[in-house]
Amino acid sequence: MTESDLRIGVFVCHCGLNIAGTVDVESVAKYAGKLPGVAHADHLLFACSDDGQANIKQKIKDLNLNRVIVASCTPRTHEPVFRACVEEAGLNRYLYDQVNLREHVSWVHMDDHDLATMKAEALVGMAVERAKYLEPLERKAVDVIQKAAVIGAGVAGISAALDLANAGFETTLIESRPTIGGQMALLDKVFPQNDCAICILGPIMSKVGQHPKINLMTYSELDEVEGYVGNFHLKVRQKSRFIDTDKCNGCGDCATVCPVSVTNDYEFGIAERRAAYRPFPQAVPNKYTIDKRGTSPCRIACPAHVNVQAFVALLKEEKFDEALEIYRKNSPFAGSLGRVCTNPCQLDCERGKYDQAVSIKNLHRFLADYEREHGEVKVEPITPDKKMAKKPVAIIGGGPSGLACAYDLAREGYSVTVFEARKEAGGLLRWGIPEYRLPRDVLRDEVGILKQMGVTIKTGTKVGSISELKEQGFKAFYVATGAPGSRLMNIKGENAKGVYHALTFLDTVNSGKTVTIGSKVAVIGGGNAAIDAARTAKRLGAKKVTIVYRRSREEMPAIPSEVDEAENEGINIEFLATPVEIDVKENHVSSMKCVRMRLGTPDDSGRRRPVPIPDSEYKISVDTVIMAVGQQVTSDALLSKLEPSQWGTLEVDSVTLETNVKGVFGGGDVVSGGATAIEAVATGKEAAKSIDRFLRGVDLVEGREEILTPIEDIEVDDLIKMRYAPAMPTLSMSKRKTTFGEVELGFNEASAIAEAERCLSCGVCCECEKCVEACKLDAIDHSLKDKIVELDVGTIIVATGFKTYDPLETREFGYGTFENVITNAQLERLTNAAGPTQGKPKRPSDHEIPKRVAFVQCVGSRDRRIGQDYCCYIGCANSLKQAIQLKEKFHDIEVTIYTMDVRTHGLGYEGLYRRARSMGVLIVKGRPSEIEEVPSTKSLIVYAEDLYTGERLETTSDLVVLATALVPNDDTPELARKMKLSTGEYGFLMEAHPKLRPVDSFQDGIFLAGATLGPMDIPKAVAYGKGAAAGAQALMAPGVFYVEPIYAEINTDLCFDCDLCSDMCPYGAITGKGEERKIMFELCQGCGTCAGACPHNAIDMRHYRRQQIMPQIMAAIKMQGGVVL
């Protein structure tokens, strides 16, 4: 359009005095009139009024204006109004532009009217330049899907969903909790009429649950949302309850038997719930849920994956046999390993991060001992399956690995025979570990479990070859013959008399044979074998026993408690020393030459390598030396026929444990070269898995792995009281001196239960499966998984609510420290008949009804110190209501409310205030400065000042209730990011306009409702919900939505396929290559980022074209009002 064709109309608005008070609007209009292309320039009092708009329309028609500029308020408010106005006069709505003379000029430059007017003129000049290049554009219509989604099923979301559904729109209602009802369902009474909250909400909740047009998805969360107005595509994650909701009838049998208790968030932390639970009796849907966070770290850390959390939980509930049963699902060694295990589980115990890890080993030891003390060790025999009996399994080696393998196979129904060369089974548990650590009968009884199950154990039988067993009919084999050989130090004098190797030494003692031991014994090494040898030597009468270890205490691999006990028993440990030669006199040990060591750089194991210090040799006088420097595998006829590894151990596949011979598997020390008992048990179990698959002809690898999901964020209650594990009672020193009586005596019942209570229940549900047994409808399935459900909707309403401020962050007014300081929300649960105290407001410390109650208002509200300086809207009314409740039930109770101001706005609340005062509730204007606890009564002294009288107050209260703030939910920022919503100053979601568009977000098609926008009460939340529903319906009903034609376009002639643009688009709107490259207008949201990037100017953006922006920039630079350069 040439300049001569342009007929621009400029209308400068006074906006009453809002603009005219600062800017000389007449002058601006005059200035505009002189600009080339401007056919009409005038000023109006109120451009947006009927009058003003009529004037504009008239001028368009009369003067044939083909561009219109209104210089008035911010376009963010009235641009749509004026666009519609010009359209009505026959002018394309995109030939209109608006200049902001109010928010950007008159309101912010009130000091200098001249400069303000100059700026106004310049801005109008800029708009005129841009107007020259504006083009008519047509809005495109997109189809609107006639379905809606409501995220959040509190009272706002419920109201929205019902209105939408009643209007005929299929609505999906998504709620993250297992029940709908939000915060309102947890309240006792609601002001001002003091109706019972759940009584009025309950029927509405039922309606939602039964409505044919409402698709209710509870325990579900929004994973992802894509698309645009009218066409949103949602991915909703429906979390697994591990209960089939079609079968569940809400009977609660699962919760009754569930042993795990966690803090109940629905009671705001003042009560507990089980892992299997229902939030409250009126839950909709009325189904139970199992809260399972993952596999607890202890179970993952255990090489055999014993379900630690489950047996600890059952122990805590005093269900000792059920707890022992859980352990025994894994192996028979609860008592044996309960004494000698190196407990890797305890290293990962979450409790260990706070005070001390739970004493897991001693707890399953307790369970085993309890069984022994209250009867006998008894298990049910297992008759092998007839089919499986045709495939008997031979296990060579009756140590922990072989026995664990036999155990698992027998439980599967296989016929198993264990061949043990020694006269008694048990491996190193029997022949290596001293009796004072593991009494013979404990081990014997646990090995006996296998016999009771039907496993045949042939002792005194050494196996020469696999083929001899094959001849006997065995079909699969497990080689677990251990590493009973001792590693040599290879120093001079090693084979003198008086020099022993630990394994041989311990074996001899454990065989009941005598060993000659001198009076000055040196034990070389720092592992458990060294400690065992040293303590054994002491018991055999050695006067002086010294352990010589080449590294320092921190690097010692031995169990720390064993090292401590060794020192308690009078054994010395010389660190950072190692023998280099043993002096021999008359073929007997006479002394030992040692050299001092220092720690150098770490070796392969990660431990620092000891390096000898030159010229540091010294002698120690000894008559016996016991070397404990490691195990090795001894080669024999059987092993010689199987493939060895480079270290002389048995070579097996790392996953299947198969040797080079098919059907022959290996594990335990013979493969590892010397590891712990629990690791041996773990490999035995893996071998059993392989053998079972081998005999069934199933693939050995696929699907064999046990699925254990680590927990990402272990939730721990902030109020843990530090408490350490009970001390292990031990045998007295005098008794220990010469006997091999058991040193660690074990926890008694009370200690064990108390210790089990320290468990944090990391996984919440521990998969003990008591619920599965208890459910008569077979509704529980622990293998159920989360489901992703995809939805297509036209509009979305976000009503995700709020949470209450937790004063624990600042421990204000003693919350978290003093037992009898609680919050409004907690008091609400105490007065609720369905709450933990059946409606009696019993105070936490002694469960007595308080005689004097104090409310402290504005905790976390109107507080600049924590950046929460807004009013919580409901605090005053809530406390007044609760005060009235207390007074009604207990006439003599003294209630004082400490306020900053009493805010009882609107209808009904002033009446509440008067009623409270008439009942004798004292209202003090003055916030407490401090609250102190009286230690004997746990009552509280409230220090405050009455600002009206100036009086200092010091009043004692039995219970203090804090009126806490309402704050955004923790996941609001993430939700805002997913849906591209803005958040306001305090983190709440932000509406498009605080006055005129309270339920609209900045995204077309997404509406906001309820307390997710900010603190509000129930009627307001309901109104917002219904308002959002109305907005959504207004958008969906016409069936089409007009998309703003502000989108990018590409000129493929200029494009040279650098492809910088397509990656840049967050909406994936740019597709194709070369001639085919195009921008999909439906997806393009009009940001212009691609246009800003294109190095060849091939992309341009409609209504924000380069040719429209550049003149505007030039005008901005050149025009300084009045003067055009």
Next chain:
Amino acid sequence: MKEGKFEPNIVAFTCNWCSYGSADLAGISRIQYPPNAKVIRLMCSGRIDPVMVIESFKNGADGVMVTGCHIGDCHYSTGNHRTEVRFEALQKAMKVMGLNPERLKLLWASASEGQQWAEGIIEMTEKIREIGPNPITGGVMAK
């Protein structure tokens, strides 16, 4: 117009959702600031082609402000990420152009941060007053 006094001439690019909104809020809150910046409204700060900034300086702007939403809050999710990258490149270009890099300012302001908008303008105006007019053209309001 004050005779002989240098009045900085600043071009401020804003995005429709955040920074334009913060300017509006400054207005609603009646926070006063100097009138030296002229706002150009775009849908997103990502629309700003670096050429626009360079042309601004070439033609005599004393200062240029690139404003938009805070990182992570962009209405179009990643537009302002690109703006940030382009701004860094432009800063380097300032030296090549022989211009004091302080003439180019980046301001992230959310729609609820009216105060920050005003402070940004005040700071920028003061700074440009200090540095003086654009040396390329001698400035519009040179003494």
